[in-house]
Amino acid sequence: MTHSTGTRESARPGTAPVRAGLAETVRFMATHTLPVFVRGVASPRFGVVSLYSRVNQPAWSNATLRAMRARHGGAPVMVRALSGDMLVLFDEEDVARFFAEPMDTLAMDAKDKLDSLSVLEPTGVICSHGRLREDRREVNDRALAPGEPLHPDRTAYTAVVEEECRPLTAATVLGFPLLRTALARISRRIVLGDRAADDGELAGWLTALRDRANWMGRSRPEDSRALYARAEARIARYAADAPPHTLAARALSAPSPEGTDPLGQTHHWLLAIDVLAPIVIRTLLLLAAHPAEQDEVRAEIAAGTPGLPRLRACVQESVRLYPIVPDLVRVTRAETEWRGVRHPAGTTVLVPIGFHQRDPERVPGGHLFAPARWLAPGADADPRTAPFSQGPGRCPGDRLGLLLSSLVCAEVLRGNRITGARPALDTGRPLPGIVDTAGIRLRLGRP
Numbered sequence: 001m002t003h004s005t006g007t008r009e010s011a012r013p014g015t016a017p018v019r020a021g022l023a024e025t026v027r028f029m030a031t032h033t034l035p036v037f038v039r040g041v042a043s044p045r046f047g048v049v050s051l052y053s054r055v056n057q058p059a060w061s062n063a064t065l066r067a068m069r070a071r072h073g074g075a076p077v078m079v080r081a082l083s084g085d086m087l088v089l090f091d092e093e094d095v096a097r098f099f100a101e102p103m104d105t106l107a108m109d110a111k112d113k114l115d116s117l118s119v120l121e122p123t124g125v126i127c128s129h130g131r132l133r134e135d136r137r138e139v140n141d142r143a144l145a146p147g148e149p150l151h152p153d154r155t156a157y158t159a160v161v162e163e164e165c166r167p168l169t170a171a172t173v174l175g176f177p178l179l180r181t182a183l184a185r186i187s188r189r190i191v192l193g194d195r196a197a198d199d200g201e202l203a204g205w206l207t208a209l210r211d212r213a214n215w216m217g218r219s220r221p222e223d224s225r226a227l228y229a230r231a232e233a234r235i236a237r238y239a240a241d242a243p244p245h246t247l248a249a250r251a252l253s254a255p256s257p258e259g260t261d262p263l264g265q266t267h268h269w270l271l272a273i274d275v276l277a278p279i280v281i282r283t284l285l286l287l288a289a290h291p292a293e294q295d296e297v298r299a300e301i302a303a304g305t306p307g308l309p310r311l312r313a314c315v316q317e318s319v320r321l322y323p324i325v326p327d328l329v330r331v332t333r334a335e336t337e338w339r340g341v342r343h344p345a346g347t348t349v350l351v352p353i354g355f356h357q358r359d360p361e362r363v364p365g366g367h368l369f370a371p372a373r374w375l376a377p378g379a380d381a382d383p384r385t386a387p388f389s390q391g392p393g394r395c396p397g398d399r400l401g402l403l404l405s406s407l408v409c410a411e412v413l414r415g416n417r418i419t420g421a422r423p424a425l426d427t428g429r430p431l432p433g434i435v436d437t438a439g440i441r442l443r444l445g446r447p
Contacts, residue, residue, distance in 0.1 A: 058433025156245035165411035187273035288421035326354030367430030
């Protein structure tokens with residue numbers, strides 16, 4: 001099956017793809033692909049992040065991508081990467097189509113190239129296809145409620161966040177380690193229930209799986225499978241009597257289609273909520289550097305505004321500036337045509353979303369903290385700024401993630417004001433492309 005490229009003028013069908021030259025390929029590998037791999041595929045290595053922040057590594061990558069786009073007129077470029085050839089998309093229309101294509105055409109896994117990541121999703125939504133994927137997505141949606149403006153169990157989740165955030169505001173200085181511990185406990189309580197709150201062993205198993213996935217298959221698969229089996233058994237014990245508001249209980253609340261493991265995504269939910277800690281502390285760092293915005297948010301919290309839209313916009317803007325996943329990768333499952341060039345099934349397609357979201361040529365104020373952009377109608381559907389992806393491949397837990405991140409930020413700011421922060425951000429200049437997340441320190445004071 002061949003898919004058209006829309007209204008943009010295309011090359012003649014059958015034209016050879018635009019390929020990066022040797023010098024371009026070496027530069028792309030050295031400044032973009034390799035740094036992303038070293039930083040961590042499944043989760044960031046914070047020591048590497050600290051180093052990148054000192055040398056402003058994203059600036060190298062962005063310069064490479066700008067040069068490639070200019071040289072090839074925005075056409076998709078075939079580049080040799082660590083995992084083989086991949087088609088890099090630069091044009092807005094191509095990126096919009098990337099998001100719009102059905103999963104049967106552009107799948108979220110990369111066949112055998114990303115098999116090492118399957119330890120994180122051995123029975124999950126991302127690495128399955130067709131009817132099986134739809135069945136598993138039904139279970140996933142039952143737990144995460146992606147179609148709801150606010151999660152149906154947000155009241156219970158708010159209570160969990162309030163309890164776990166008390167240690168955060170008891171001190172005058174808030175650092176990343178303390179916040180990370182709080183989010184890990186919130187994660188286990190929301191996914192599995194209060195009995196799992198102190199289970200550091202389970203957390204260690206899942207962290208080990210995530211770290212092995214970072215090495216993209218350089219650890220032994222049988223070791224990962226054995227570790228996953230232990231984690232799966234522990235999760236099943238907690239889920240057997242988990243409270244109704246937990247994600248595990250919601251997944252089990254209705255019969256699942258045959259062959260579908262309703263708890264198959266549980267470990268993924270645990271890790272995903274853990275990842276909110278960097279989002280939260282970077283949002284608070286940005287608010288510390290923008291006192292007027294902090295005043296607006298604190299007023300919203302004090303007023304008890306439902307959904308905290310201003311604070312949620314600040315979280316979204318933080319993720320736009322500092323995305324958890326800087327590259328979105330899919331693989332074609334049918335023959336596709338981009339700008340008149342046919343590509344066979346199995347072609348890896350990459351959107352460097354971190355680059356696109358900050359591109360000052362396409363995104364006004366791309367390097368500035370401007371949360372109000374997310375309050376404009378249709379902002380959440382703009383393909384230029386899509387930190388959670390869009391279309392059929394959109395992260396189903398993005399709304400829950402935004403809710404929990406906003407609730408944690410609100411607890412820190414309720415009755416407190418961030419009066420100082422390290423590192424200090426110069427708001428008179430473009431914001432840095434990366435910050436030393438683990439090194440962030442926030443000074444809390446009474447207003």
